[in-house]
Amino acid sequence: MNFPAQMPAAQGPDRVGQGTAVEQSRAVAEVQAAIYVARQFPREISRSRNAMQSACGSLALANKAFYRFPRAGGAVEGSSIHLAKMLAQTWGNIQYGVTEMRRDDEYRQSEMQAWAWDVEANTRHVLTFIVPHAKFAGGKVKALEDLRDIYENNANNGARRLREAIFATIPDWFIEEAEELCRETLNKGDGKPLTDRIDGAIQVFAGLGVTAERLEQKLGRKRDQWTGADIAQLLITHKSIQRREIAVDDEFPQARITAAEIKSNADRAKKQAPPDDDPWAGQNVAQPGTKRAS
Template identity: 85%
Template sequence: MNFPAQMPAAQGPDRLGQQTAVEQSRAVAEVQAAIYVARQFPRDVGRSRAAMQAACGSMALAERAFYRFPRAGGAVEGSTIHLAKTLAQTWGNIQYGVSEMRRDDDYRQSEMQAWAWDVEANTRHVLSFIVPHAKFANKQVQQLVDLRDIYENNANNGARRLREAIFAVIPDFFIDEAEELCRETLNKGDGKPLEQRVEGAVKVFEQLGITADRLEQKLGRPRAQWAGADIAQLLITHKSIQRREIAVDEAFPQARITGAEITSKKNGGRKQQGPPDDDPWAGEPSH
């Protein structure tokens, strides 16, 4: 049997184009300049903490600092990409980014990469991952066809990986302090009395079709007993709904009506004490 001769491997051009060479030189120069500037102007931890404390003391950041959604009978909560970017800016000498490396329409997936680089400490964290062109909705996987849907899906997945990359190059004490300050800001509110904040939260959720009864069911207590922490939890959930991280019905599931409640309503709210007098089999044991 005659085997075909091995084909020579495809080779690239023997020379680089002028534009390619310019881009390579520019990239190298940017890296060298970033390292030089970082060493010439190292971060001041005290100044970085002061900038972080000022940012976390504002409601504008605190309201966007956390996400919350239910999962497996519990709740998943964490810090958002908005807080991560703010901490990267206040900590200083950090570069970060996310990009789509390759899109494969045949397999309906995108290869992406998120990275963060502490230029001063020369610490770099890179995450490469695959994003399927699909989403999970209504308890089933739905393929994405529209280009805008694919872009938004890639952006959402990229933001989550970018958040983890940024947090990987920032000290834990800096992140923990920022999260605690943001929670304190949410608990204190924007200077309004608690009663006004409660009414404001109820009105905001009414615009989403969520009644005060469902809010009380979510928190497990009537609104007359709500505290600042309860308002903070509702704000986090509201922002998650606005960012389309969770659906309204998932965040505030409808209460199930039991058979006893239905029977009680039919009887006018009175509990039946015994069998009716006209039932000949009343009180007889069942077999």
Template identity: 80%
Template sequence: MNFPIQTPAVAGPDRVGQSTAVEQSRAVAEVQAAIYVARQFPRDVGRSRSAMQAACGSMALAEKAFYKFPRAGGAVEGSTIHLAKTLAQAWGNIQYGVSEMRRDDEYRQSEMQAWAWDVEANTRHVLTFIVPHAKFAKGKVEALIDLRDIYENNANNGARRLREAIFAVIPDFFIGEAEELCRETLAKGDGKPIEERAAGAIGVFQGLGVTEAQLEQKLGRTKQQWTGADIAQLLITLKSIQRREIAVDEAFPQARITGAEITSKSNGSRKQAPPDDDPWAGQEVARPGSKGGAA
């Protein structure tokens, strides 16, 4: 008995809707136009530097230009996405963006992409990465359920990768000069005397539960010895706390008390000199209750 041979159906080409075709054509035309305009109007490095210097001389940018967060018992510092975007605008002929390409609720993760493109030099830096819907807090990983928490987590991770992508297509000399100018602006402040700026910093941190003694301990000198650079360092820490990059008790940990110090106090004798690996052990530091968490 002969059975008819069935030939498997071959899928035909996918149909492309009119709106999709229009969008594809628009995207191609946009890229061509961007390259054409960049070649017709190349950047003027001198003008770009002038724009960068003017921006970095403003406290509005300088106080948002750096971040600081804890890692492996220390702290990591660097430039923020705010500075990166400002430098991209000043350098000119740069396009950048970040997008969520796919969200997988089953595995609780998002696939995202951040990119920056120097249209004039035709240099493009692309970062594709996975963002888990989770956060590390209080020594353990916590799953994120609320949609707003997931959005903010994706946005924070996307901003970090976008910052790296932008810095990858901007010359190092341009970035280095901008960072130096921002630090100088922070050190100079808004024209107020250093004593007034120090008093203002102490008042702000007292609202977060941080005492003057803790500030002095962190900077390694008394209030009377503070410089503009010290105030700038406190401002960077404050902004990182406000952006929830670091918690108050992480930025200002409680002072440690050594066994020698306890023995010295109990015997009523003079306190011994602090060991080399613990320069703060011998200091009298107020120990308020920990606030825990960021402002």
């Protein structure tokens, strides 16, 4: 019996350059040093928690701590990459990053990797994924040609995976407490009276072409019935619109005229019309100095 010839092993470079060797040694030393320092200075849960609570009490962070975007006729809402990075910093001894490992212009896609590493526990969460150089717009897929558009598309997809990687390395109770504190901060606002915050929200959305009536339709209440939680929800939506995660018309659809409103308008127009027994109805009224047409 004839066996196929064994395939030769893939040949690597016959030598390693000095620059490559130095970089390899530096990377190994950096990993070893990071693990050593993390174990010499382990995180203190109480200190991490205090730092997190202080950060979540800031309105600047709370304003960008959540995202919102449409999906399947509804909306998806969650914690943003900004909150994830803050939690990684306050939890401590965590390294993270996102890398474009390869770009294939022929197949119009990028191979990317997002990762988060708890150096102290020596646990690492890695996500490797493919990002097509395209976007879905106007009901169809549109290829991206501009290098800046490709970069922004890769960055947006990388940020979402990086958020997942960071959250996978941090305890759930730490994340949930941070989310609750950020929502409380949004609810309280910056200390201004609620009426002033309502007026401010209306003015901000007016700049986007959204009227107060459309805001009332979205919240299901008149403006004098809005609460701090309603203003917080509007702030999250406004930030998502600014980041182009959601469109204005998707979040605030134009009001539709119902059949009852059409009938009401028709009845109102009929009442305003001249009565049928008016002898001058539909006739030309003679002007001074002229004769009425026969």
